[in-house]
Amino acid sequence: MSIWKRAIPPGETVTIHVNGQTVTATPDETVATVLLRLGTRSFGINPASGYPQAPACLMGVCFGCLCRIDGRPGTQACLEQVRDGMVVETGGLRVS
Amino acid sequence: MTDDTCDVIVIGAGPAGLAAAQSVADQGLSVRLIDEQPTAGGQIWRNAAVVTRRGGPLAKSYGGAVAALSVLRNDHVKHATSATVLEVALSQTSDTARDPPVCVTWLSATQDARGVRETAARALIVATGAMERPVLFPGATLPGVMGIGAVQSVLKQSGLVPTGDGVVLAGQGPLLMLTLGQILAHGGSVAAVLDFGQSGRVARTTSGLFPALLSDPAIMAQGAALLWRARRSGVAWHRGVTGLRAIGKDGIEQIAFETGGKTMQLTCSLLAVHDGVIPNTQLTRLLALDHVWSNAQQAFAARSTPEGATSAPSVWVAGDGAGIAGAEVARLRGALSGLDVARALGALGDPEFRTRADPLKRHISRRGPARAFVDKLYAPLPVTAFSKDNAAASTVVCRCEAVTLARVHDAIRDGATGPNRVKTFTRCGMGACQGRMCGNALTRIVAAATRSAPQDAGALRIRPPLKPTLISDYLDLSPTHDPLS
Amino acid sequence: MTPDRHDLAVIGAGLMGLSVALEARTRGMSVVILEAETCARHASSASAGGVRSLNRHPAEIALTRAALPLWEGLAYRLGRDCGFRRSGQIRVAEDAEAMQALEDRATAIAALGFDHERLVTRDELKARIPAIADHCLGALVVDDDGFADPLATAHAWRHANARAGVLIREHTRVMSLERSTAGLRLATAAGPIEAGCVVNTAGAWGDRIAGFAGDGMPVRTAALQMIVTARMPAFVDPVVGSQGRKLSLKQTAAGSVVIGGAYKGDVREGPDGPLRGVPRAGRAASNLANAVSLFPALRAARVTRIWAGLEGMTPDGLPYLGQSRTMPGLFHAFGFSAHGFALAPLIGPLMADLLEGKRNNHAIAPFAPGRFDSVGSV
Numbered sequence: 003m004s005i006w007k008r009a010i011p012p013g014e015t016v017t018i019h020v021n022g023q024t025v026t027a028t029p030d031e032t033v034a035t036v037l038l039r040l041g042t043r044s045f046g047i048n049p050a051s052g053y054p055q056a057p058a059c060l061m062g063v064c065f066g067c068l069c070r071i072d073g074r075p076g077t078q079a080c081l082e083q084v085r086d087g088m089v090v091e092t093g094g095l096r097v098s
Numbered sequence: 099m100t101d102d103t104c105d106v107i108v109i110g111a112g113p114a115g116l117a118a119a120q121s122v123a124d125q126g127l128s129v130r131l132i133d134e135q136p137t138a139g140g141q142i143w144r145n146a147a148v149v150t151r152r153g154g155p156l157a158k159s160y161g162g163a164v165a166a167l168s169v170l171r172n173d174h175v176k177h178a179t180s181a182t183v184l185e186v187a188l189s190q191t192s193d194t195a196r197d198p199p200v201c202v203t204w205l206s207a208t209q210d211a212r213g214v215r216e217t218a219a220r221a222l223i224v225a226t227g228a229m230e231r232p233v234l235f236p237g238a239t240l241p242g243v244m245g246i247g248a249v250q251s252v253l254k255q256s257g258l259v260p261t262g263d264g265v266v267l268a269g270q271g272p273l274l275m276l277t278l279g280q281i282l283a284h285g286g287s288v289a290a291v292l293d294f295g296q297s298g299r300v301a302r303t304t305s306g307l308f309p310a311l312l313s314d315p316a317i318m319a320q321g322a323a324l325l326w327r328a329r330r331s332g333v334a335w336h337r338g339v340t341g342l343r344a345i346g347k348d349g350i351e352q353i354a355f356e357t358g359g360k361t362m363q364l365t366c367s368l369l370a371v372h373d374g375v376i377p378n379t380q381l382t383r384l385l386a387l388d389h390v391w392s393n394a395q396q397a398f399a400a401r402s403t404p405e406g407a408t409s410a411p412s413v414w415v416a417g418d419g420a421g422i423a424g425a426e427v428a429r430l431r432g433a434l435s436g437l438d439v440a441r442a443l444g445a446l447g448d449p450e451f452r453t454r455a456d457p458l459k460r461h462i463s464r465r466g467p468a469r470a471f472v473d474k475l476y477a478p479l480p481v482t483a484f485s486k487d488n489a490a491a492s493t494v495v496c497r498c499e500a501v502t503l504a505r506v507h508d509a510i511r512d513g514a515t516g517p518n519r520v521k522t523f524t525r526c527g528m529g530a531c532q533g534r535m536c537g538n539a540l541t542r543i544v545a546a547a548t549r550s551a552p553q554d555a556g557a558l559r560i561r562p563p564l565k566p567t568l569i570s571d572y573l574d575l576s577p578t579h580d581p582l583s
Numbered sequence: 584m585t586p587d588r589h590d591l592a593v594i595g596a597g598l599m600g601l602s603v604a605l606e607a608r609t610r611g612m613s614v615v616i617l618e619a620e621t622c623a624r625h626a627s628s629a630s631a632g633g634v635r636s637l638n639r640h641p642a643e644i645a646l647t648r649a650a651l652p653l654w655e656g657l658a659y660r661l662g663r664d665c666g667f668r669r670s671g672q673i674r675v676a677e678d679a680e681a682m683q684a685l686e687d688r689a690t691a692i693a694a695l696g697f698d699h700e701r702l703v704t705r706d707e708l709k710a711r712i713p714a715i716a717d718h719c720l721g722a723l724v725v726d727d728d729g730f731a732d733p734l735a736t737a738h739a740w741r742h743a744n745a746r747a748g749v750l751i752r753e754h755t756r757v758m759s760l761e762r763s764t765a766g767l768r769l770a771t772a773a774g775p776i777e778a779g780c781v782v783n784t785a786g787a788w789g790d791r792i793a794g795f796a797g798d799g800m801p802v803r804t805a806a807l808q809m810i811v812t813a814r815m816p817a818f819v820d821p822v823v824g825s826q827g828r829k830l831s832l833k834q835t836a837a838g839s840v841v842i843g844g845a846y847k848g849d850v851r852e853g854p855d856g857p858l859r860g861v862p863r864a865g866r867a868a869s870n871l872a873n874a875v876s877l878f879p880a881l882r883a884a885r886v887t888r889i890w891a892g893l894e895g896m897t898p899d900g901l902p903y904l905g906q907s908r909t910m911p912g913l914f915h916a917f918g919f920s921a922h923g924f925a926l927a928p929l930i931g932p933l934m935a936d937l938l939e940g941k942r943n944n945h946a947i948a949p950f951a952p953g954r955f956d957s958v959g960s961v
């Protein structure tokens with residue numbers, strides 16, 4: 003369950019795919035805020051510590067939000083505005 | 099790959115960058131404005147177009163945004179969004195009109211135009227703004243621990259607020275109180291505030307209060323109102339807190355802390371922490387510019403003249419990236435640096451430069467005492483202030499490479515006398531964030547442990563690319579293309 | 584000021600200087616190392632860390648083969664891990680022409696009496712490195728080559744020197760060199776120093792030191808680029824190169840892929856000679872294209888850091904090893920031309936033998952300091 007709630011009613015919506023599930027989002031959401039809203043805790047596994055990691059800064063400096071987005075591993079989810087049809091996979095850095 | 103040339107490249111589209119672009123374009127020079135965010139506005143005016151159109155409580159903090167953003171419609175300005183700088187090459191050339199001395203290699207990551215570009219220019223203005231100062235305590239890397247500014251960004255970007263009875267804000271500074279107010283105003287909830295501010299500091303700072311009031315009455319009034327509203331918000335307010343720790347398995351579940359000689363434990367679903375903001379020096383370090391340490395702000399910033407000129411002939415800095423001074427001063431400094439660049443490029447004569455620059459300089463210096471007051475009132479806490487447990491295995495300095503504070507101290511004892519040595523001993527700063535999250539703390543830790551001045555302890559060297567970059571994107575770059583040779 | 588006196592002054596605290604100093608100290612000399620910046624600041628920590636005898640210049644093969652057992656024992660000798668692994672080194676052929684070149688090389692090397700380089704077939708190559716691109720036809724391998732961690736190695740050596748009682752003076756640039764009654768006298772940023780003899784291990788700055796003594800020894804400074812990626816799951820064991828392509832690729836214990844290939848960045852000059860290297864994105868792109876050609880999956884890897892380390896390159900790509908022709912007591916060991924790392928453990932004992940006037944089996948005539956003099960050599 004997510005602690006993040008919409009304070010402002012969504013306007014226009016788009017559809018994205020998160021770990022195989024279809025999700026509705028608004029165009030001013032970033033992938034990171036969508037995942038938070040969905041209640042995602044772990045965005046991936048830190049390759050050095052083996053522990054889960056998650057966003058800490060929401061402004062592109064902490065790299066805790068790395069996801070695979072449209073096939074590109076290690077993408078900063080907080081800088082990625084959602085687009086209709088976007089494919090997001092959490093789980094951390096992986097080689098294809 | 100498209101190659102383009104312009105007069106001036108501005109990196110960062112916050113208040114400083116937008117104002118700089120405006121000044122430059124006003125003199126008929128062409129500008130390429132580059133920002134990694136999907137929309138212009140920087141941190142303070144995040145998602146500005148949407149927020150200002152919608153109105154409401156958030157829009158109140160977007161004063162000036164609409165006017166500033168109008169520069170994007172200027173014919174002389176090309177704005178690249180979702181654009182990440184990979185590298186900047188500088189050459190020492192005497193004929194800057196014929197041989198542009200700056201070449202920025204950047205990745206356009208927009209859906210329809212992904213690819214690496216190179217843009218050459220006669221001057222570069224770096225307006226990359228600030229980041230929140232990362233703070234150290236056991237458990238700080240657990241999912242569910244984030245910056246207070248980060249929480250505010252979620253609200254500004256996407257209209258989300260945290261709810262439930264496990265939301266805790268910890269640290270100090272105006273942003274804590276502002277964000278608290280904004281969360282509550284948007285129907286979110288905050289269970290407790292852990293105030294790390296040092297009691298007694300207000301008294302010590304009052305000598306600067308009067309000049310500060312004169313210097314920027316609006317900001318001071320805003321600050322007082324924040325303080326008053328925060329204290330009356332009904333949120334449990336713990337003062338004199340130390341010994342913070344976040345506890346949980348795959349994410350935060352609880353926090354423990356000490357206050358008034360007691361240890362307290364709370365259930366927690368979101369712990370947001372804050373100890374002010376620091377200049378984001380990643381790009382100015384990449385350029386190997388001279389930097390100076392500010393004792394008041396406990397951070398480095400590129401050394402610059404009041405107009406923003408740096409130690410490199412074709413590079414200027416503006417805004418919070420040149421030292422934290424707040425959004426309004428960032429805007430003024432941006433405008434001023436733009437004028438200085440126009441003058442340097444011969445588009446603006448000296449007398450006219452002075453006519454335009456002098457009022458900006460007066461506005462900037464008038465705000466000095468207010469900034470000095472805030473700097474003193476919320477003087478950065480010592481690196482170890484959040485936690486007493488420095489030996490804890492979970493007190494991490496470098497998140498990406500999981501390097502603990504204890505390990506950093508071992509390295510220093512082992513002869514690592516500077517941040518770069520700690521890096522080579524421990525991998526601290528070698529991970530995905532490229533030293534952004536540990537750099538400031540590392541300088542302070544090394545300086546304290548070796549009893550040297552932070553200025554002498556120095557900072558991590560920053561290597562290209564400025565952000566970790568997919569090899570498939572690199573392959574876009576024509577290997578033979580070499581604009582500066 | 585009365586100068587400090589030492590049996591030996593070593594100029595430059597890269598791996599070569601650290602290796603020479605430690606060996607000389609072990610043999611009983613009093614030793615000071617003078618370093619303009621900090622230990623291993625330049626080529627030694629910028630290095631790719633390859634310990635390669637594969638495809639070496641014939642004049643260097645015997646030295647690298649002799650260095651290999653020393654690498655094996657180095658962690659023990661220095662008291663710290665250097666990250667050395669006998670991973671093997673492998674040079675891949677991507678087309679028939681390259682395969683032919685490797686076969687020719689194997690024949691030529693065998694004719695010189697060496698048997699460490701061995702041809703492997705396409706199937707064996709694929710079995711060794713399943714991730715390698717399908718077009719590769721075969722390879723030349725040396726199984727007992729490997730790589731070490733340059734940073735760990737530099738720290739280990741610095742520590743061992745400090746423990747052994749070598750005086751390490753950082754931020755102490757040598758500014759001139761002259762003969763004195765007791766031997767040699769050095770002017771440094773921190774005052775004069777007297778030494779019985781001096782070893783010049785000043786890397787890209789070695790020609791300047793040689794110049795103080797009137798030894799003309801040409802060296803060009805190159806800023807050699809290295810690229811490192813974010814950690815990835817393990818996919819390649821040996822260090823991989825390609826015949827006809829500029830590439831060296833390895834995966835470290837941490838999982839990062841380290842990619843080089845002698846692509847050059849820019850050299851920034853300062854008042855005291857080369858200052859630092861500045862990598863260039865376009866050349867990194869060429870290097871990455873070479874890597875992707877062998878490992879297509881690398882397209883999805885992220886580059887986290889590119890650096891360019893300053894290295895001294897000689898006209899023939901071989902180092903200078905030997906005594907000065909103009910200043911007795913001065914010895915040179917520099918100009919390792921992008922492949923000195925592998926030799927580091929051997930350079931200590933080799934130079935210490937020269938200092939003591941001891942004979943050994945190493946054929947160092949090809950490395951004579953005077954070999955580019957128009958008049959001839961020593």
Ligand SMILES: Cc1cc2nc3c(=O)[nH]c(=O)nc-3n(C[C@H](O)[C@H](O)[C@H](O)COP(=O)(O)OP(=O)(O)OC[C@H]3O[C@@H](n4cnc5c(N)ncnc54)[C@H](O)[C@@H]3O)c2cc1C
Nearest residue numbers: 110112113114133134140141226227247417418424425428
């Ligand atoms: C999290 C946070 C919250 C804040 N909240 C408040 C607040 O509520 N009230 C207040 O008065 N002040 C606040 N501040 C301070 C305020 O944001 C600054 O004083 C002001 O925005 C500075 O303006 P700027 O133009 O210098 O920087 P910014 O507005 O940060 O603009 C810099 C821009 O540069 C971009 N950029 C950075 N690096 C690169 C790169 N390599 N390539 C491309 N683009 C790049 C960034 O994406 C950003 O858009 C906050 C600061 C932070 C960090």
Ligand code: FES
Nearest residue numbers: 057060065067080
């Ligand atoms: S949340 Fe910090 S980089 Fe995205």
